[in-house]
Amino acid sequence: MVIPAETRIRVLFDAATIAARNREIAAEVAASKPVNLLVAPVLKGSFMFAADLLRELHAVGLTPQVEFLQLSSYGAGVSSSGQVTMLRDLESSVKGRDVLLVDDILESGRTLAYAKDLLVARGARSVKCCVLLEKPTKRAVNVTPDLVGFHCPDVFVVGYGMDVAHSCRELPYVGVIES
Template sequence: MTQIQHVLVSKADLEQRVRELGAEISRDYEGKELVLVGILKGAAVFMSDLMREITFPVGIDYMSVSSYGNSSTSSGVVTIKHDIDTDIRGKHVLLVEDLIDTGLTLQHLQQLFLMREAASVRICTILSKPSRRLVDVPIDYCGIEIPDEFVVGYGLDYAEQFRNLPEVWVVKTGE
């Protein structure tokens, strides 16, 4: 049984950090052709907020990738369920993620987009769990580091539930 425990990151803290990340990205990519690639479903809320904070036109696309299924722990196997439609050759790609845990998914995707001849591939996440990292994936734009707790809200889910919460909550999953 899943139980919501307490708020870990408030709505106000999320909003503030998204504004800061948008300003950093705007400075770094001004005058460049940038494509934001959101990793579904979790990053949809964050990416919607983030792109509104970027001060120049950007392309967007989404891909669906799974390494969790209906579990609270990563299987370590990255499966692409839906790929992007955008030709990213010669363009700067910013992978937008909700949470970086082991780093395996983002390492895989970064290598994939470099093989597809993107001009650059950088990573942006709203949440990071450095204590869970299995690979040293460079996070270029890191929102908030959190402890090793299972979290939901702000796009993050447990078995497709709780994505709509405006804050990040710690949950006890019963696993």
């Protein structure tokens, strides 16, 4: 799917607002004094959020390791299929480590719950869930994020790493396609 050039996108959270919130989240993570911190972004949608958050974690004096998970419950659609599929796993052990699981958006909760349960079962000392956006009305499973960038209205969002059919990830803000 190619998004026409004349498509209008209404900005929900602009780049400056996102950057400020990333600084606040990094300060909250640092205040928890994590042990042997591993930041585990869930690909693909969280890559921009994770990169900016990692730079902010560095700015507050943390030196986490980073490894990526790739999970999917959407496929090419715009709503969750209800089935989580592991496409890429972590390469190293999480045993005894504090893990910051980073995801773009928490809707049904299936992906985040799957990842958190997996890391806890593998012996992580702790697993904190950090999401850029939360849609609390969409929850299908019981999972609560520890750190939330923003509460999001029940709309399909794009930008800042999130896509529609692999388009719009490059936008420096989170927005809604209007036409």
